[in-house]
Amino acid sequence: MERKARKVYLRMKTLKEAQDIWTDRFKATRTGIEEIEVTEALNRVTASPVFARRSVPHYHGAAMDGYAVDAALTFGASDVKPLRLKVGSEAFPVDTGDPLPDGTNAVIMIEHVFPIKEDEIEIRSPAYPWQHVRKVGEDIVAGELILPERHLLKPADLACLLAAGIKTVKVYRKPLVWIQPTGSELVPPSKADLLKPGDIIEFNGTMIKAMVEECNALGILQEIVPDEKDAISEAVKKALKSEVDLLIINAGSSAGSEDYTAQIVDELGRVLVHGVTMMPGKPVVLGEIDGKPVVGLPGYPVSALLAFDQFVRPLLWQLQGIWPPAKKYVDAVVGRKIASKLGLDEFVRVIVGRVADRLVAMPIQRGAGVITSLTRADGIVVVSQEKEGFRDGETVKVELLRPEYSVDWNLLMIGSHDNTIDVLASELKRADSRIRLVSSNVGSLGGLMALRRGLAHLAGSHLLNTADGSYNFSYVEQYLKGIPVRLIELAKRQQGFIVQKGNPKNIRDVKDLARGDVTFINRQGGAGTRILLDYELEKAGIQPESIKGYDQEEYTHMAVAVAVVSGRADAGMGIFAAARALELDFVPVTEERYDLIIREDMWEDRKIRTLLDIVSSDRFRGIVRDLGGYDPSNSGTVRGIWNGTEWVERRD
Ligand SMILES: Nc1nc2c(c(=O)[nH]1)N[C@H]1C(S)=C(S)[C@@H](COP(=O)(O)OP(=O)(O)OC[C@H]3O[C@@H](n4cnc5c(N)ncnc54)[C@H](O)[C@@H]3O)O[C@H]1N2
């Protein structure tokens, strides 16, 4: 083979350019054709037109239960002049589907017949010719075209084929896809219990195989190959010798020292595209070797999935001769500002809910390695390359990953994070499988803002009024003027310091945070926990500047605990459950009340009704108590009814 100059990173293409190059190159490529049983042909694509072998029905048949007659005999029958017919010679009993006896051409429904004697019936209206009869060829006429070429076979199509006397059908072969995970750090999922630092469980392969299957193709997941050029090259050659229609190499797509995909494709064949202005998914490699399509999907799971969706999915359908199934888009209002780089189409995952008749799309975590951003997402918003993002409140197009009706069952909760929210979410699902509690963590104050702007159904909040020690009331008064809401206690919970196991720095109270040997990890401004900390610092007369790490912020209790477990910090303020989840120690500081703040116009909503039943149930209280660090004895208690101007009810 001719050797070419090495081009590792080609000029970045736009998504549209890359898609055009890719689909154009393989526009005439199809998988082979095979003939299969109709009974096994669901979701396959016809490779030739199909013509009926017989008519349907192939005989005149009764369409109703009753009596078959010659219509001419019945003319003149009426209420004043009933007509009697002899059973067996003039009228013949038939059931739906029975062939019509010779000499008959109509069926009288049994309900319209009056039995006189065993062998005689009476009718009081005439039958017209061919009434209640399914005539020969009414549905299909032998020889007629019943399905065109390149038709995706759905259940009714299979029925139609069988009815027309067809037993086998020519379809395109399911594309066969070789999936090659690469990476010296990868270990198979079966070894998940024996991970060393640096090991990564190979999970992309299974995700890719599942996506391949969703495109009606067959994926063969190969064993992991290490990041060695020769080893990968060998695997590629082996793949191409087999019968595969498409080769996917996962990871090694970017510019690192061990990123060989583009080089190998370039040496063995031709790189069509390396680098697309999309994010995640930017370093995708599109090429061909021996006329076969080869794709290098980036290693990060979100990047791999999105690049697959843009390039592999359409190709797999194209190889079967049809368009990919259409995506579903809806308009929604952005719930939180989305900033994005110019020059890249950024794919932002969002949760979606319908609040007061408009759909709200709340962005969730952005990282290309954050697989949970895909498991949680209801949709994807693309910030196109010429935009720097979206302001909150702006209307955007959302690609829905779930059916639109299911989004109407989402309860959109924005605000402070708490572990009991996860319990609530799973209890809601248990009570009513349609309800999904989707939450976005922006801190307590952020939750109130979202309620004010009509971007959430409910907020979770634990905002302390440092003047009188009350929770949430004064903040509702300040931020929710004109917005009627109700406050329901979710639970009381302990707040304290999350510290290393064994508390090696011997942190006892808030004064210890100012010690020179202690590094702290903080929560973001507006978080209830942050306000609590500042309150405790003020009480103790400690200047925030004297605390090392005070300016380092995280958005959730768990993120604070992770900062401690990883050694980045010695202490952070948070809830007991977060410390326990990571086997850290906990130094209690105080107990606080965490409330659900619910829009008044949601009060009678079924989802909220279900939620309220759950939070006041013994079962919920039991689960929450078992988490540790919570006092759920007053869960479900109404703490306040705010009509937008004043408290109709307020119970501290
Ligand atoms: N200097 C540069 N570095 C990077 C660039 C760049 O342009 N210049 N691009 C970044 C972007 S964007 C992406 S996306 C990634 C793509 O990386 P690779 O495709 O080269 O993949 P790796 O670096 O090998 O792996 C990334 C990450 O994914 C994990 N991984 C890989 N395979 C699997 C698998 N089968 N299952 C689970 N996880 C997998 C791997 O362990 C790494 O953690 O590059 C950036 N860097």
Ligand code: MOO
């Ligand atoms: O393009 Mo990478 O896929 O942004 O993270």
